[in-house]
Amino acid sequence: MISNLRKAVRLPQPRQGGVDLSHPARSPLGTAVVNCAVYVAGVRQEGHLPAQEAIRQVRRSGDGFVWIGLHEPSEVEFAGIVELFGLHPLAVEDAVHAHQRPKLENYDDSLFTVFKTVRYVEHDQLTDTSEVVDTGEIMVFTGADFVITVRHGGHGSLGPLREQLERDPEQLALGPSAVLHAIADLVVDDYLDVAAAVQDDIDDVESEVFSIRGSRGAGRIYQLKRELLEFKRAVTPLDRPLQELATRSLQHIDPRIKTYFRDVADHLDRVREQITGFDELLNSILQAHLAQVANAQNEAMRRMSAWAAILAVPTMVTGVYGMNFEYMPEKNWTFGYPMVIVLTVTICWMMHRGFRRNGWL
Secondary structure: OHHHHHHOOOOOOOOOOOOOOOOOOOOOOOOOOEEEEEEEOEEEEOOOOOHHHHHHHHHHHHHOEEEEEEOOOOOOHHHHHHHHHHOOHHHHHHHOOOOOOOEEOOOOOEEEEEEEEEEEOOOOOOOOOOOOOOEEEEEEEOOOOEEEEEEEEOOOOOOHHHHHHHOHHHOOOOOOOHHHHHHHHHHHHHHHHHOOOOOOOEEHHHOOOHHOOHHHOHHHHHHHHHHHHHHHHHHHHHHHHHHHHHHHHHOOOOOHHHHHHHHHHHHHHHHHHHHHHHHHHHHHHHHHHHHHHHHHHHHHHHHHHHHHHHHHHHHHHHHHHOOOOOOOOOOOOHHHHHHHHHHHHHHHHHHHHHHOOOOOO
């Protein structure tokens, strides 16, 4: 056990004002643990204790809790933490191997919560292959005297959140459930920001479709729909866990936190409504685009048919006069050839005028 802990746990580095201890993604020493701290009455305790010493101190005093943050731990790196806190094997497997759906699992000694983080990918111009949203994951183990966060992905750093909570000891004094709420609130707030950015992309596509160059919009619409589906997979499954946190009596969740979870759930509902609206709007834009393409094709066919009808007149006349008959009308008449030319041009002009009047040309 001790050897495993040494592989996974490092002493937290001295804090410097405003430093995000979760960035870069891996700690400078190459370990999975990026932060470990003891909080008593909402105040971070001085000193640099490894995880086993930190939890021993908390349980000996019977006050406070330990917050350990990890980034993409391997099974070997996570093994010591698992043994130390008695984490459930199924939850551990999910925490080590990413690509989980948002969920809330209630085990004997802890709650296990999975959040999907979403980041908007900046781009100069939306193309048929542009990545719009990038997803990651945050897993949270919440116990009576500990909270363990496991982060996957290159974004969703919890360093700034930790510093923000440390500036609000009254809220942090509510224990591990306060950390769980803060993470949920951060994740959903990021959803709102991403939804606003996606709205701008949809507005650009909508303007493009109804412009003169509208025929270029189909690929971008499909790409946005694919990215919106990825966004929806992160947001929609989170509704049930938040409802449970806001309404059910769960172990290790302070009843005073429920009101805050209800607020987060309301924000999530807003994001879900936006995503539903985006999907419907993109469907309407796509249908309008396809209608424009069909109209353009019909217009081209009408023009081709009109010109084919006009050209059929001289084709027919020249075809008749090109036949090698001995007795042809006006063949020996001086004005026969000019008359046929004038008659052909007149008929073509009248047909052209009629087609233009009917909108075919």
